[in-house]
Amino acid sequence: MIPVDEVFAIKVDNDKMKATIIQKMRLDEETTFTVEDIMSLIKEYGIIYGIKEELLYKVLTDENALPLVIAEGNRPINGENGFLKPIFPNTMEVTNKDDLRKVDLKQVINIPSVTHGQLIGEKISATQGTPGKNIFGEELPAKPGKDFRLRPGKNTRIDESGFKLYSTIDGQMSVEPKVIHVYPLYEVNGDLDLKTGNINFVGCVNIRGNVPAGFEIHSKGDIKIHGTVESAVLISEGSIFVSAGIVGQGKGLIKAKGDLHTSFINQGVVEVEGDVNVTQSILHSKVQAGGNVYCHKGNGNIVGGNISAAKNIIVKDVGNAHNTKTTLYLGVNQDLMMKEKIYSENLQKAEDDMKKLTKLLSNLNEKEKTSGLAANEKIMKLRVRNTVILTNETMLQAKEKLEDFKETFTEFGNSMISIEKQIFPNVDVHFGKYRRKISTPHQYVNIYLENGEIIIGHK
Known part of the structure; x- marks a missing residue:
């Protein structure tokens, strides 16, 4: 009987989160395998978690179903960041950050002022998240959410618990991501x-x-x-x-x-x-x-x-x-892209200048050893040395800034454009340094960056 591993093989993704079974050769009528054979093959690969046992029979009965994902791990769910929940007057309570973005404009315009001693906000603590596990049973830790220290804004106070915020005057609420102020109101009736x-x-x-x-x-x-x-x-x-x-x-x-x-x-x-x-x-x-x-x-x-x-x-x-x-x-944003371009140009110019300055300084040093330097050449050497120090500082600053930009550019992997109806041609989409020009219309799509490529995916 042909061994099962000569007929089937399992491909494991690089992140160890998914295993796919493929068929290397067709089965003849005399060769048969059982679900237990497939399970043994899976375990030979060291896969012990997330096995889709209900699909294993399909591997044996439906060649058209292959390749087939037969094991998937659970990705960790990162913790939620702590945030400040505003509590508006008239019991208009915002239960989470997303609700704050959905407040109707006309309602916001008509928010009445708060009064002295009124509850205006509450701190919601960060959560730890839920760990995941790959198909080899290795635990994947979740990234805990970032917490913050609740601090009083203008004309507010924090109660003894450290979680609730109250107004200390009659005034108007001004909500920022991690602080709420209460200000007096200046009004123009017209x-x-x-x-x-x-x-x-x-x-x-x-x-x-x-x-x-x-x-x-x-x-x-x-x-x-x-x-x-x-x-x-x-x-x-x-x-x-x-x-x-x-x-x-x-x-x-x-x-x-x-x-x-x-x-x-x-x-x-x-x-x-x-x-x-x-x-x-x-x-x-x-x-x-x-x-x-x-x-x-x-x-x-x-x-x-x-x-x-x-x-x-x-x-x-x-x-x-x-x-x-x-x-x-x-x-x-566009301004940050322009700044990154400017620092790249500054670094290139500084590196070019450094090569010229280094060569000039080397020539002056060589001349000083052989025939000595005139008074004006000694002054030139001093100036070149100072310019080398300043140029080197410019290079270091530009490199540090470019490293900061690089870090910023890698933090937008979850950003997305959600098109609820249509995107027309002649639209340029930029994800950091990646760009895609839309040349044909698309409807009901999400646009996102994946593995350095801007993807247009249907909802």
């Missing part, structure tokens, strides 16, 4: 105009009208605009909420340490450290988000411009039927 002028306030700012072009608002807390923002400058150390949309005309700036919530962005310039939440459209704009870009409600389309998100982009449509050029950056 449009911002010359009578009011520019605003620079240590608390939250609430404009019940529009912000015309040319005006500036600087706020230590949140900025809430009930109307439209034209090509104005809004800079907030909290979040920014614009009910009727942003019409930037390529000018002005919307900048926040928190999130941006708005209905649409047209020719706007946006830089936020948190998420960008848009309920209609992003048109011909430059948008940079340190978190996610959400544009999947209403029209939910992104057309033209450059959109950067450190995490994910969730959108209905990207581009349009006119093939308007649109660029999406995932994981690393």
Whole structure:
């Protein structure tokens, strides 16, 4: 009888998480094997965990089913990071970080002020995660979530437990990822105009009208605009909420340490450290988000411009039927890519300069040994030595920065573009240094980076 290992073989993936059985030769009518034979073969390979015993009979009865995955390990589930759960007034409690991103813009605009002694937040501790196991039975440790120390924000206090946060004044909540402030409120009951002028306030700012072009608002807390923002400058150390949309005309700036919530962005310039939440459209704009870009409600389309998100982009449509050029950056924003390019050029220039300086210094040293140096040559040698020291420092700094960029570029493996409807041609997709130009339309797809290749996968 032919040994089972001459007919079948097992391929194990490099990460030891999956085993696939293949058939090396066809069975003749006289040769038969049992499930126990296949199980013995599996154990000969040292595979003891995640064996799909219910599929082993199929190996013997259905040649068309091969190759067949007959064992799979369990990947570890990493722990969740600790986070600060805001508790808004009127029992509007946010139970997790994702819910905070889904808060309706109009509800946020109408959040009433908090009062002295009111509970406004609670720390949710990090979790340890669940370990996994590969097909050889080796345990794979989970990465525990990162915890954080709850600290009081402006005009808040922490209770004795160290987990609950209370307001110490009547004011307006301003929520950041790991701290909540309560600020006094500055309110304009109408449009911002010359009578009011520019605003620079240590608390939250609430404009019940529009912000015309040319005006500036600087706020230590949140900025809430009930109307439209034209090509104005809004800079907030909290979040920014614009009910009727942003019409930037390529000018002005919307900048926040928190999130941006708005209905649409047209020719706007946006830089936020948190998420960008848009309920209609992003048109011909430059948008940079340190978190996610959400544009999947209403029209939910992104057309033209450059959109950067450190995490994910969730959108209905990207581009349009006119093939308007649109660029999406995932994981690393455009500015960071430009900085990386500049440091690479600086390093190359410094290395070239170092070669020239080293050669010049060597020639001066040689001349000094043989015939001596004139006074001006001695000064030149001193200058060259100093320039060598400065150039070497420039090289070291550039190398350190490039190492930092390299580390940053490798941290966006889980970033994704989720297309809920359609992505059109002439859209450029960048994952760090990797780029893919979309040349044909795709519907209902996820775009992600895998093994150095940008993949377009159907949902």
